[in-house]
Amino acid sequence: MDENLLLDAIERYKNGEMTAQEKTFFEEMRKNNPDVDQVAVEHTFFLNELERLGKRKSYQNTLREVESNLVNEGIIAKKQSKGTAKIAYLWNRYKKTVAVAACIAALVSISTATILSTYSDKKQSIGLTPLVADKLNKLENKVDQIENKLDNAAVGITPKPKFAANFRATGFLIDGRGFIATNAHVINKARNLIVENKRGDQFIAIPVYVNKSTDLAILKVTDTSFKKINMPYSIPRASAELGEQIFTLGYPKEEVVYGEGYLSAKSGYSGDTTSYQISISVNPGNSGGPVINRNGEVIGIISGKETNADGVVFAIKSKSIYKALEEIKTSESIKLPTVATIKGLERVQQIKKIEDCVFMVKGN
C-alpha cells in the first residue's frame, strides 16, 4: 500500500470514518503486518499531538477574549494596589527613569572607553579595543544614587550591597553553581569584583583563573545567597564552523542587550588561533559575553574589536575554557554543561533561558 493511502487510512480510522468492513480489513492488516502497525501507532500519536495543539490554541484564544472583555467591563481592573505592591510599583516606575539614564550613560561611556583604553598585555595593539565600559561617568553614579535611594525605600525586600563600580563588562555561567567566565582584561586591575544578574541582584565574586595571553578569566561567586542555576546551553570542545549564525547577550548598558551575527574567520586578531573573528555589533561592556550558536552551544567569549573596522570582533574559542579547567582542576572542580536544553527552541525562548546565566561583571 502506498504510504499516502496508509496515512489517509490511519486518519480515517482514528476519526471513525471507516465502514465496518473497512475497519475489519484495516485492523486485520495491522495485526498481520508489524511495520504497518508501527506506522499506525506513530501516526496516531503525531495526529493526537497536532490536534491537542489546535485545541490548546483555540482555548487560549477564548481565554484572551474573555479576559479582554472583562477588562473592558472593568471587572478585572487595572487599579492601583495597596500594601507591599506599592513599593513594587514605585520601583517599577523608577526603573524606567533609571533605564533611560543608563542609556545615556552607556552612550557616553562608549566614547570614553575608546579613548581611555587601559589595555595592557601582549595583545595590546593600537588596532584592538577592549570592550569594557571603563569609567562609568557621573551620570551613572547618579543612577546608582537613585537606585540606592530606592533600596532604602524598599528596605527588607531587596537588600542590595552598595557598590561603587568603575567599570562594567559581561560574564556568563559555565557551571550553575556559580562559576563565571569573562575576559582577563576585564578584571585586570580590579580590587573588588561583583556580578549582577538582570534583576539587579549582586553577588561578590573572586577570580580563580586569569590568563592574560588567552584573555580568559574565571570567577567564582562566593556569596552564599547565590542559588544554583540550571544551565540552558552547552559548552562544546569542538571548533565552530565558518559562517555559523551566532548571537550574544551582554551588558553594554545597564540592561541586557541582544546582538546577532556570524562567524567570519577561524582565527582572531592578526592570525591568533585561540580566537575567532566574528561579525556582530558590540559595544564597550560586551566584553566577556557568550557567543552562542543556534543549537545553544557557547562557541566563544567576546574579547575585543578592531578599532578601525566596524563589525570586526574577536572571540576566545570555547576550547580555552577546557584548557583553563585542566590547569585549575586541583583547586576547583568545575563541570561544564554538555547538553543544551535550549536546542530547537525559538530564539526568543532561548534568550529567556540564557538571560538568567549572563551577568554584569563590575569592579573597582
Add this chain to the structure above:
Amino acid sequence: MNILEHEHVLLQGLAANDKKAVETIYRENYLTIQSFIVKNNGYPDDAKDIFQEAMIVLYEKASSGTFELTCQIKTYLYSVCRRLWLKRLQQMQRFNPSAESIDEVIPVEEELDVHEKRNADLMVMENAMNKIGEPCKSILEAYYLQKKTMPEIAQFFGYTNADNAKTQKYKCLVRLKKIFFAQYKNGE
C-alpha cells in the same frame, strides 16, 4: 442546582471550549487570585498570566475525561495559582514571601509537573509547525487546527480541486512529521 452540579456543568463547558463557562469561572475566581498575587509581591499583570496558566491546567484536566473534581473549582484554581506563583517568585529570586496560606489548599505539585511536560511537548509541535514554512503551515493549520474541509482549503489557497490540495497537504504533513519526530526524539 447545587454547587456540585453547577461546577460539573462548568467543567464540561470548559472541556468543550465554551466561552460562557470560561467567563463564569473568570468572574467567580479571578479577583481572589489577583488579591493573593498582589499581596505577595506581584502585579495585576502577573495575576493575569498566572490565572491564564491555571485555566489551562484546569482545561487539560477537564478535557482529559478522567477528571473527577475532588474539591471546588475555587479551591483547585487557588491551589494551582498559589503553587505557580510561588515557583515563579523563586525563579525570579525575588524575596520569598511568607505565603503561609490560611485558605484551603490541595497538593498540586505532581499535576503541575505533568502540565509542564505537556507544555514542553506542545512546544515541540509548535516549533515544528513554525519551521515548515508557507504555504504548508497555513494549509495544515486550516485542516487540522481549524477543521476546514478539503474543498474549502482548495478554494482558499487557489488549488483547482480538492484532490490537488490533498496531495499538497499530504506532502506538508510528511514534512512536519519528520521535523517533529527529529526534535521530539532529540528532546528526550
